[in-house]
Amino acid sequence: MIPMENTTGTPSHEEERVVKRGVRLSLRERELRQVIETVPDILFKVRAKDLAPEFISPAVKKLLGFTPEEMTVDPGLWIRQIHEEDRARVTAAIRSGMEEKDFLAFESRFSHRDGRIRWIDARLTVQRDAAGTPVLLFGSMRDITERKRAEEMIQRLAYHDILTGLPNRTALNVSLTQAMDEAAARGHSLALMIVDLANFRAINDTLGHSNGDLVIIHVAERLKSVLLEQDLLARIGGDEFAVLLPRQGDRRHVRIATRTIQEALRPAFLIEGIPLDVRPVIGVALFPEHGEDANTLLRCADVALFAAKKSHQSHLIYSPDKDTYHPHQLSLMAELRQALSRDELALYYQPQVSFKTGLVTGVEALVRWQHPRHGLLLPDQFISAAEKTGLINTLTAWVVDAAARQDKIWHEQGMPISIAVNLSMRNLQDPVLISSVPDVVQATRIEPRTLMFEVTESVIMEDPLFVKAALQGLRGLGVRFAIDDFGVGYSSLTYLKQLPVDQLKIDKSFIVRFHEPGNAAIVRAIVDLGHDLDLDVAAEGVEDEPTWHALKDLGCDAAQGYYFARPLPVTKFEEWLRISPWGLKK
Ligand code: C2E
Ligand code: MG
Ligand code: MG
Numbered sequence: 001m002i003p004m005e006n007t008t009g010t011p012s013h014e015e016e017r018v019v020k021r022g023v024r025l026s027l028r029e030r031e032l033r034q035v036i037e038t039v040p041d042i043l044f045k046v047r048a049k050d051l052a053p054e055f056i057s058p059a060v061k062k063l064l065g066f067t068p069e070e071m072t073v074d075p076g077l078w079i080r081q082i083h084e085e086d087r088a089r090v091t092a093a094i095r096s097g098m099e100e101k102d103f104l105a106f107e108s109r110f111s112h113r114d115g116r117i118r119w120i121d122a123r124l125t126v127q128r129d130a131a132g133t134p135v136l137l138f139g140s141m142r143d144i145t146e147r148k149r150a151e152e153m154i155q156r157l158a159y160h161d162i163l164t165g166l167p168n169r170t171a172l173n174v175s176l177t178q179a180m181d182e183a184a185a186r187g188h189s190l191a192l193m194i195v196d197l198a199n200f201r202a203i204n205d206t207l208g209h210s211n212g213d214l215v216i217i218h219v220a221e222r223l224k225s226v227l228l229e230q231d232l233l234a235r236i237g238g239d240e241f242a243v244l245l246p247r248q249g250d251r252r253h254v255r256i257a258t259r260t261i262q263e264a265l266r267p268a269f270l271i272e273g274i275p276l277d278v279r280p281v282i283g284v285a286l287f288p289e290h291g292e293d294a295n296t297l298l299r300c301a302d303v304a305l306f307a308a309k310k311s312h313q314s315h316l317i318y319s320p321d322k323d324t325y326h327p328h329q330l331s332l333m334a335e336l337r338q339a340l341s342r343d344e345l346a347l348y349y350q351p352q353v354s355f356k357t358g359l360v361t362g363v364e365a366l367v368r369w370q371h372p373r374h375g376l377l378l379p380d381q382f383i384s385a386a387e388k389t390g391l392i393n394t395l396t397a398w399v400v401d402a403a404a405r406q407d408k409i410w411h412e413q414g415m416p417i418s419i420a421v422n423l424s425m426r427n428l429q430d431p432v433l434i435s436s437v438p439d440v441v442q443a444t445r446i447e448p449r450t451l452m453f454e455v456t457e458s459v460i461m462e463d464p465l466f467v468k469a470a471l472q473g474l475r476g477l478g479v480r481f482a483i484d485d486f487g488v489g490y491s492s493l494t495y496l497k498q499l500p501v502d503q504l505k506i507d508k509s510f511i512v513r514f515h516e517p518g519n520a521a522i523v524r525a526i527v528d529l530g531h532d533l534d535l536d537v538a539a540e541g542v543e544d545e546p547t548w549h550a551l552k553d554l555g556c557d558a559a560q561g562y563y564f565a566r567p568l569p570v571t572k573f574e575e576w577l578r579i580s581p582w583g584l585k586k
Pocket of ligand 1: 365423508540
């Protein structure tokens with residue numbers, strides 16, 4: 001407004017009105033200015049075309065460390081202060097937003113002049129010209145750093161383990177679901193591993209919880225240091241960690257990863273000057289092979305972990321036949337109960353040949369299930385579930401009885417063949433089953449030494465003293481014992497020496513791949529060890545002639561395997577006996 005010159009010296013009415021309005025306006029402006037200056041939020045006005053600030057309130061000094069003048073003199077300054085990870089997103093959102101909307105809002109990180117990060121909530125109103133083109137943006141910015149910190153803290157508590165700072169089970173579930181979606185979209189596989197410290201309870205009990213906590217922290221650090229950036233490590237239980245390999249669900253990668261983890265945890269942990277060994281056991285499940293949702297995959301890894309612990313292996317990949325909860329297994333178990341009464345089980349016999357005579361001396365009785373719908377089922381498909389449900393005792397009672405009756409028939413026919421029967425841990429723990437063995441021997445009047453029981457090395461190591469006592473109980477009867485699957489179960493020599501056994505059966509994994517590096521040396525060592533302990537040594541899994549010769553050279557006593565015969569039903573086996581060069585002397 002241009003002031004009007006008054007030539008008379010006294011103000012006219014019009015002049016008075018203008019002055020009063022001016023005073024009122026400047027009063028309002030001052031009030032407004034005061035308000036603006038005291039509001040803790042930043043109020044601002046920027047040009048739509050280049051986002052240069054035309055006005056910015058003094059609160060900016062506290063929030064970002066710059067004066068309003070500094071901000072307006074350097075029009076690009078406020079944009080440069082947006083955190084670099086947010087900058088492109090924010091400017092793009094403003095530019096495209098103002099074309100379509102009259103009101104915009106965003107949250108973003110800004111850098112204070114001193115370098116600290118502030119979180120800011122910004123709201124903008126768009127002012128347009130008559131043609132609708134955005135001209136100005138009016139807005140406010142509020143410091144929400146405290147609120148963001150609180151949110152982050154809540155997030156951390158909900159998704160992280162407090163002790164190690166690692167993601168927890170909830171976070172793992174979220175990441176696993178995302179990783180599975182991504183893998184499915186790209187046709188990848190992925191692996192989920194659960195790492196359990198088998199002896200952690202003992203550490204906690206002997207050294208106290210605070211030292212137990214220290215072990216967990218150190219284990220977490222070591223695991224983290226050997227995993228790749230893309231792998232996810234989570235703590236999902238007291239002594240349980242999960243490792244997610246997002247793109248590497250093939251068995252070769254899993255083997256490498258399990259070995260890396262075992263190696264990383266091998267050196268002892270020093271806690272209060274005491275070196276402590278942890279014994280990691282790993283269960284693995286693969287996507288998409290074993291499950292298509294996070295819960296199923298976790299459960300499968302858990303089942304594999306349980307099976308690995310039970311069989312004293314350092315790691316195992318899930319397999320459905322080890323899983324009693326597998327829907328297929330559950331219904332199978334219901335059917336196995338009936339199978340026993342419906343005569344659907346059968347014993348197959350696989351010969352064992354003596355190196356000394358080149359002739360068969362005994363057989364191993366291996367159970368088969370002729371299932372009405374699924375066809376012939378192998379023991380791998382139902383034994384471990386039968387062990388978990390307790391049905392194994394009924395099954396073994398049937399096997400012992402059937403084997404003893406066959407033993408009697410062959411001996412009555414003048415065929416000196418001994419029969420070996422496999423026992424599970426649950427069998428040894430069942431007094432009813434154990435006490436039925438003498439009854440069977442008596443009822444069939446077989447020569448007790450022609451009945452052999454096989455107990456795997458890993459069952460023995462599950463509870464060596466108990467197994468020793470159980471075997472000794474039957475020993476008085478005159479039956480014989482073999483340690484099955486020897487070489488994979490971490491036996492301690494101390495226990496081996498004390499066990500009342502007659503034969504060591506070398507695990508077939510060494511024999512089937514006898515000609516791979518290292519295996520011959522292991523087999524030689526087992527043969528020598530067995531002989532030192534006065535035991536017969538048998539090799540299981542002989543598939544070809546070179547292996548037979550090599551084992552003979554090592555001084556092995558007996559061999560079993562496809563090279564001689566597969567497990568055969570009784571009539572087929574008797575036919576084999578008649579025609580095979582390994583069969584009984586004619
Ligand atoms: P095992 O006692 O170690 O039996 C030997 C297994 O190796 C048998 O598998 C046999 O078919 C297989 N085998 C024999 N020769 C060869 C060979 O040259 N090459 C290869 N690759 N494999 C060979 P099967 O019959 O499937 O039995 C598997 C396991 O099931 C047995 O292992 C045993 O632990 C268990 N099992 C079988 N019958 C019974 C039973 O009546 N009771 C219990 N508790 N377990 C049983
Ligand atoms: Mg066996
Ligand atoms: Mg075996």
